[in-house]
Amino acid sequence: MEVSLTAEDRAILALEDARLVGHTATVVHLPAGAPDLRQLRDAVTCRLPDAPRLTWRLSGTSDEPVWRPDEVDVAAHVRAVDAAGPLDGSGLRTELVRLFGQRLDRSRPLWRMDVVGPVAGGGAVLVWRVHHALADGGTVMRLAEDVLWDPAPASAGPGGRGSRTAAAGTPGRDPGRSSLAGVLTGELLPGLRRSPFDAEVGREREVALAVTPVSALREAAGRLAGATVNDAVLAVVAGALRRWLEHRHGPLHELRVKVPVTLHHDGDQAGNRDSYFRVDLPVDEPDPVARLAAVRRETAQRKARHDAQELDELADRMARFSPRLANWSQRLQRCGRSFALNVSNVRGPDRAVTVLDAPVAAVQPLVEVAQHHALRVAVLSVADRLGFGLVADPSVVGDLDLLAEAVERGAAELLCAEREGGAGGPSG
Secondary structure, eight states, rough: OOEEOOOOHHHHHOOSSSSSSEEEEEEEEETTTOOOHHHHHHHHHHGGGGGGGGGEEEEEEEEEEEEEEEOOOHHHHHEEEEEEEOOOOHHHHHHHHHHHHOOTTTSSSSEEEEOOOOOOOEEEEEEEETTTTTTOHHHHHHHHHHHHSSSOOOGGGGGGOHHHHBOOOSOOOTTTTHHHHHHIIISOOOOOOOOOSSSOOOEEEEEEEEEESHHHHHHEEEHSOOHHHHHHHHHHHHEEEEHHHHHTTTTOOOOOEEEEEEEOOTTTTOOOOOOEEEEEEEETTOOHHHHHHHHHHHHHHHHHHHHHHHHHHHHHHHHHOOHHHHHHHHHHHHHHHTTTTEEEEOOOOOOOOTTTEOOOOEEEEOOBBTTTBBBBEEEEEETTEEEEEEEEETTTOOOHHHHHHHHHHHHHHHHHHHHHOOOOOOOO
């Protein structure tokens, strides 16, 4: 049975070119004594029937692409990368960059798992690449439940599987929804200022990883500003960008970021289903608590106006009315002055996860940059850890390690401010 690609799938597929890859990667840290390659292949083979999407191969024509079920050679999709010796942090990042830059074979289903090791301290890292046209971040988490994570204990209940969300707004209609003019000015029209990441992107990449707690950050955000953990993520990113800009001697002013919002609902079969809203990050604000409060005000306004849902419906109406108008809208949304960078936040399972009984220490996502957006920040929560993955063109965004360190420091500042009663000190 053939499955037609949706308009979202096709738009993502079209973005891949000589300089940009079209896949995402999920970096899974496994302990010493983790499953060997044969065990992992056997487990994936047994569970593939639960994830038919992973058997789909790209077929059809360039004008009418389709997904077509295919036989999966699991040995070709699940591979090992044997390091010459234990990889330290720098060596692991180099290997992640190498793997991330390898294109997926379009003659096969568009995914691959590579087990990299050993790493310093013992254990290994599993790097799971899935083409974004096949699955967005939420769908990848659903597929991980199907083929990678050990099944949740029966006692885990509905919360065992994370919701497939990325800073979601409130769905549905109400009389207070934003007007068309509000959506156009708030989410489509470009700003006047060029961002520091607005440049032609080349083929070179750098990556950096960070980890922060979830539950403590959620509690601190609520007590400090009535904010959500998604607000806290954006505030932490704002603080990290502030430090990066100061280190690079750049001007400090607001940076507009794009925040994907999932439109998935329970039981849907879509691989990609999301919209977005834009938020001005207060990188010029030195106080971490004030940054959090400012972000909370911005996101609350976007959610109250249902900007993401309005934008999705507007795009759908334009596509039906005029393909040319829809193409104009898509070009406008991708321009360098429409937003500075994309910050996505996907919720994975609330429970601790294991792979063939090996406990997973941390999980971080890597997502490709885009033309005129030379930095990409992706966040994924699993159990009580938020994993941050940063990808950048190093010719535009240097000192990516500094940015990752500033993410962890920014989260620690919010936790410290909450312990001290909400008085945040200058961070820059």
